[in-house]
Amino acid sequence: MKIISKFHDYYDVAVWYDSDPNCIFVRKEETFIDKQPVDIKFPIRVNEIVYYCGRFSKISDRKVQIEKQMLLFFCGRIYPILSIQAKWDEFEDSVNDRGQIVGKKVEKSSMFYCYSVEETRTVFRKYGTKDDEKFLKIELGNYLTGETVNRRLTKRQVMEIFFEESSKSFSEGAILDMHFTLQSPYFVYARNTRDHKNDEILTVNPALGKMEFYRVLSAPQALQEIEMFVSGVFGGQVPPIVEVSDKIRLEKHGFDSKTSFRKDKLK
Numbered sequence: 001m002k003i004i005s006k007f008h009d010y011y012d013v014a015v016w017y018d019s020d021p022n023c024i025f026v027r028k029e030e031t032f033i034d035k036q037p038v039d040i041k042f043p044i045r046v047n048e049i050v051y052y053c054g055r056f057s058k059i060s061d062r063k064v065q066i067e068k069q070m071l072l073f074f075c076g077r078i079y080p081i082l083s084i085q086a087k088w089d090e091f092e093d094s095v096n097d098r099g100q101i102v103g104k105k106v107e108k109s110s111m112f113y114c115y116s117v118e119e120t121r122t123v124f125r126k127y128g129t130k131d132d133e134k135f136l137k138i139e140l141g142n143y144l145t146g147e148t149v150n151r152r153l154t155k156r157q158v159m160e161i162f163f164e165e166s167s168k169s170f171s172e173g174a175i176l177d178m179h180f181t182l183q184s185p186y187f188v189y190a191r192n193t194r195d196h197k198n199d200e201i202l203t204v205n206p207a208l209g210k211m212e213f214y215r216v217l218s219a220p221q222a223l224q225e226i227e228m229f230v231s232g233v234f235g236g237q238v239p240p241i242v243e244v245s246d247k248i249r250l251e252k253h254g255f256d257s258k259t260s261f262r263k264d265k266l267k
Contacts, residue, residue: 001227003027010209011222023227024237025185032202038178040189040202042069042166059138061131063087064124067111070190071166072211075229076175079216080166081188082114082159086127113212117163176233183239185229 001020003012005027063086070081091103114120124132136156153161179185187204188211208214208222217225230238 001025001223001230007207008209009207010214011217011219011226014219014223017220017223020227020231020236022236023231025226025230026237026239027205029206030204032204034200036189036200036202038181038202040071040178042071042162042169042191059131059134061129062135064128064132066193068190068192069162070188070211072186072188072213073175073178074186074213075225076172076179076233078167078170078175079115079213080163081211082120082162083190083211084112084114084120084123086110086112086123088127115216117160120159120163179229179233183234185226185234185238 001015001023003015003025005012007027007029009027065085066082067085068081068083070083072079072081087107087109089105090108092106093101094104096102112119112123114123124136136154136159138155139152178187182204184204186206186208187202188206190201190203192199192201213222230236234240
């Protein structure tokens, strides 16, 4: 497969393997905020998945924050993702004014992309505090979760539902329609979950390496999936290149019917 792109992604290294040179993927990243060309909604029970704690919850010492809930539509399949920022303290050696080596506490942070509820639990267990554990036990009322029954869900349960139900919330036909509308083999829909900022963001052809998708599919596997999708669904080229006639090409470069490549003869 031939990839035409201005940026590098992790699966590009596999292009050198046996692939179809007639299969062309023009990879251009585009971002849409709020106003989107396709209609994507999270399952109603996970609409308010994380940040809300309540004014009097007395939860303040947290080290784990869920930044975004995301749905990656990749070659006809859906991969739910939670991007989580974790913070922790480390002691590093430093030299004081007297030339003595002393330990200095430094706060570190890192972003994790969790593709399963097990990965999410691992991050909370490793970096979470007692307040993080309390946060996961907070119950969300019906007015937040959209539940029509009296069952109250904890945040931990809502996160589990997010991974269990997100992939079942769209029919195969609806997913294919979105692929055709966006003219792309993959795209990601995300919503910010911190500080009550519920921005809805749609990114077409995002850099999958930055989202650690290589932990789900290796470079050869990802490239093979994309190549099969482009050749099988889009007919070998995405987006399709519009054929322009020679006449239009000439006029675009300043040559009309009265002008040739040679200099006009003086009358």
